[in-house]
Amino acid sequence: MMLKKIQLAGAAALAFGLVTVPAQAASSLAINGTLNKLTGGTTFDVWKFKILGTGTFTVDVAAYEASQSNVSTPGYFTNDINGDGELTWLDADTYFYHDTGSIKTTDAIFRCDDVENNCGGVTGASNYFNGYTPGTSPLTRTTHLLTETSVDGSIHFRRDPWYDVAVNTPGDYQFLIADFRLDPAEAVAGMNAGDNFSAPTGFVSPILDHADYRVTFSSIDMYISISGDTIILTPVPEPETWVMLLAGLGLVGWRMNNKVRKKSAAIVAG
Ligand SMILES: [Ca+2]
Ligand SMILES: [Ca+2]
Ligand SMILES: [Ca+2]
Ligand SMILES: [Ca+2]
Incomplete structure (x- = not known):
């Protein structure tokens, strides 16, 4: 049902990790996918996370293939980020949920939409669900800043989320990626209702029936691997271990x- 391509960096590090990789070894994993415009709205993708210990990891999205939301804004340019010969317009919005076997509104943990926007702001407190706060949430996140330089090919000043996640409680989670925005009730229903992809204002003949994304997960203290749609995070043992x-x-x-x-x-x- 979901069209996804997976690129595994760090597999060699994982394979040889037992003998050659020090405790600060980095690991990263890039996933790719396509969301579609259907009659009732847009689709979203779900990737499962099996997190086997505490640690941290970074979520970095590259999707929106223009630098500005209006062709007449100074600094506007386009870039075919994924090199597939077309420009698409996913204003990526991401969510972490508990994984209890399906998607329930009571499983929603937090949301991150953009760099420094709908991603906790300065205090990190907003856009948590179900009463979670940065002090109580099993996963907490800190957005990167607009003043930082993208490292994954993102070109829009804000639209692609980029944030660090602290794993406070290991367990099974779900990562949802959608077009702005996927309310928990819509996630449960399985469709981002009435949603459309948003080309830059003034863009001639945009592609609006689908939109592509790439997400790069990376960590300095956990190994990242993937099996099917399940991303597995394993803590790197401490030196004495x-x-x-x-x-x-x-x-x-x-x-x-x-x-x-x-x-x-x-x-x-x-
Ligand atoms: Ca990015
Ligand atoms: Ca493209
Ligand atoms: Ca966004
Ligand atoms: Ca929606």
Whole structure:
């Protein structure tokens, strides 16, 4: 149903992490997708998150393919961010929910729409759901700032969200990406009702039947991997844990090696 492409950076780091990667190793994962305009509104995508420990990660969206929302605004230019030969107009809006097997309004945790807009503002307190606050939420987020330089190819001054998430409570979550904006009741209903993609004002013959996005997740203290639609975050062990882990692996590896050698020898001989 959902058209998604996945690009895994850091897979090699994950594979070799047990022997070569220090505790501050970075890991990142980029996902790509397309939302569609249907009769009743626009679609949204859901990516599951399995978070296996506390830590932090960054969510960085690249979607809106012009620098301004009006072609006559100074500094306006377009850029085919995903290089697919077309310009599309997703004003990306993102949400984290608990994952209780479906989407319920009571599962909504927080929202982040843009850089420094509908993303907590200065205090970080707004756009939490279900009574959560930065002091009580299982996941909290801090928006990056308009004064920072995009690192993922985003070109709009504000529309693509970019924020850091602190994992206070590990568990199963859902990441929703939609066009501005997807109220929890709409998420439950499965459609961003009456919604349209918004090309820059004055843009001639815009594509409005679909819009593309890329989201880059990165972390300095957790490994990020993906299985199907489930993104898995695993804490990088602390240095002292590494010593014990490596010592343990060395012992196990030596024992397995002995067994493997015997088995290999048997196979060759047979
Ligand atoms: Ca971005
Ligand atoms: Ca494009
Ligand atoms: Ca947005
Ligand atoms: Ca809506």
